[in-house]
Each structure stands twice: as C-alpha cells, then as structure tokens.
Amino acid sequence: MGGSLTVPSVPALSYSSFRTYQECPLRWRFLYVEKLPEAPRGYFTFGRVIHSVLEELVAPLVVPSARRAGESDRQRTLDEWHVRSSTPTPVRWMSSEELLAAYERAWSSEGYTSPEEESRYRALGREILLRYYEFLVRDRPVPVAVEEHLEARWDGIPIHGYIDRIDRTPAGGLEIVDYKTSRDLSNDDARDSDQLSLYQVLVESNYAEPVQGLTLYHLRSLTPLRTAPRERGALAGLHDRLGSALDGIRAEAFEPAPGRHCARCDFQDRCPEFRAVPTADGERLRSLVDRFEALRAEEGRLESELRRTAEELHRAAEELGVHRVPGSRTVAVRRREEAWQYSLDSVRPLLERSGLASRVSSGTPEDVRKLVRDPTVDPEVRRKVAETASRRVKWYWELEAGPSES
C-alpha cells in the first residue's frame, strides 16, 4: 500500500497516532492521511465527557508553573504559589450540583448501542464524578495545568500530546496525571505505559521543574497508580520505536497488519486483508477450505492417538525389559536419548567466582555445555559445573523392517 499517496508533511506523533501505526500502518493511513471518520463508540464518548467535566472542575485551581518560554504576563508566578501554598488560595469551587449540571450539559448520546447502555454509562459517570469531587474537596491538588497541549522535538522526533493534568508535588516538582475511565488497570499498566513516558518527555521539554511522578488515575476506583519517572535509558527504547514509526510514515509504508485489533477497525471494507473472494471462485475455494479444515482435525486426532500408542508400548516394554517389539510387518525399536541440562541460575555464581561469567553471557545452556567440554578450563571448575547438571532421558520408537521384509 502507499506510493501514490503522499503524506502532506511529517506529522508530530501523538501517543495514539504512534500506537495506531504500530498496530496497523494501513489503519494509520486511513485515519491520519485520508482522514476517514470512525464510527462513534459509547465508551469513547463517555471518556471524553468525563474528561471535559473534570477539566471544568479543576481549571479554577490552576496555578501556572514557571515555563521555559512563552509565558503570559497575566499568569501567576511560581514564587507567588510558594507564598500562598501554606494557605490554599481561595477559588470559586463548583458545588456538587453545579458539577452535575456541567455533566448534563456535556453529555452526548453518540455511539451507545442502546438506551439501556447509555443510561448505565450516564449513571456511572454521575457516580464517578461525585465520588471524585468529594475526594478532591478533601485532598485538593495543586495543578499547574489541565488538558494542556504540549509539543516538543525529542532528539529530532516531533511529538505532541494533551496532558490531562500536571500537578505541583510537595517537593516543588511536577506530577503528570492521566485520567482513565476504563474498567481495569494495574500498577503494571502505569509502569509500562508508553503514554506516560511520552508525556514525561513532553513535560520535561516544556517546563523548568523536574517531573517527579507519573500517575494513571483509575477513576472507577479512585485509585492513583503512581510510578517514578523513567530513567533516560528506559526512554531510549520508546525513542527508537517512535523513530521507526516516523521512518515508516516518511517512507509511506502502509502495509496492513491484521490481528485481533481488526475486530474494532472500521475500515475492513477498504482493507485488502478483508477483500471478498469473487463469487465465481467462491464454491471452489469453499470446498478447499472445508477439506483443509477436515484434514487439520484428522491430523490432530492422529497425533494424539500416535502419542498414546507410543506411551502404551513404552510402558509394556519397561515392564518386560525389552527394546525390540515385533509387529506383523515391522519391528518397533525403542531408542534412548540422553541430555544433560544446566540451570544457568545455579551455574552463574560458580562461574562468577572463577571469573568465567562472560562465557555464559548469551544465557543459553549450550554455553555451559561448551565450557564443560573445554580442556582449557580448570578441570576442578568443569567438574563442579558438571555436578550441577541434571540428566534428562527421552525414549522414542522407530520402525525397522520385520523378518518377513528383510
């Protein structure tokens, strides 16, 4: 795909654009070059509404931080924040009734599959907002920005993103908060989140203060899933992947990448992966597929029957102490294969003490086997390493020509 279609100019990558390209380059083209609309989905609409009401709720609390560039004169300064921080700045805080009124104003019915689904989501939103409101009244955050659009060039890669909230930490740094309305989230999600990593880079590129925390805020359970900011080395992998995506976009590499995600793709009717078989060939191909399916099922059945028969033969041969069992036409011969297994975890401390750890750097047991056979290695070390091995015996059967065939 691609070639004839030109990407207007290399776009800045947002997290969702990057993720879309990684998942399926062709879908990226449909969305970001051809700008085809997607069907609305209730859960996206719901997330958007909750985000916009939270923005309205938290915006009055914002005390802008010292920015690197482009500050407005009217913004309060960081120094002013420090003076006021011991006594919270009086702000016009929404009442819970006003919050619910804002929610009703923002509500959209777009994308819900039924009135029941919409009313379930609507009630859930009310519950989330009221519970979060009570929490915020008790434990007021100190945001320096809400729903802020940030841009940066990360070592040559243009990136951008909308950050739900950036809070001042008690130590004077910044904490990035991303609201999530999804059902389940775990600490691992926060720890592994590329989205939070990208936001960290955006905030560090635009703010003078250090990022001290990254949080996915799970709104359904009012749980902040906090994680430390990423180290430079941990960000390098993301930078490489963003670079590869950008290279692909520049080269207009828009091949389809089918997978489970196709189930929620709106462009199946345009995608070659889902092109329909011409009617004239339908019958012929259908019978081929049916035959293939039947053979596959037979293959599985035969494999498990073969395994069961070999096991039964093996048990009988063990009981009788025999290795050659004549059949009507052939003789089944029992063969033995023996392998010594090494556990790298138990061998490594021994090799480290002997200064030989680099010999198993590839992390495969084959390295240990080579070392045990190597005559240049101290025989005492080889003996000790060999003693950690465990023996694995595998039996299998072969067929030889029987007496009548020879």
Ligand code: SF4
């Ligand atoms: S249907 Fe699947 S392969 Fe085709 S564009 Fe959509 S996501 Fe990509």
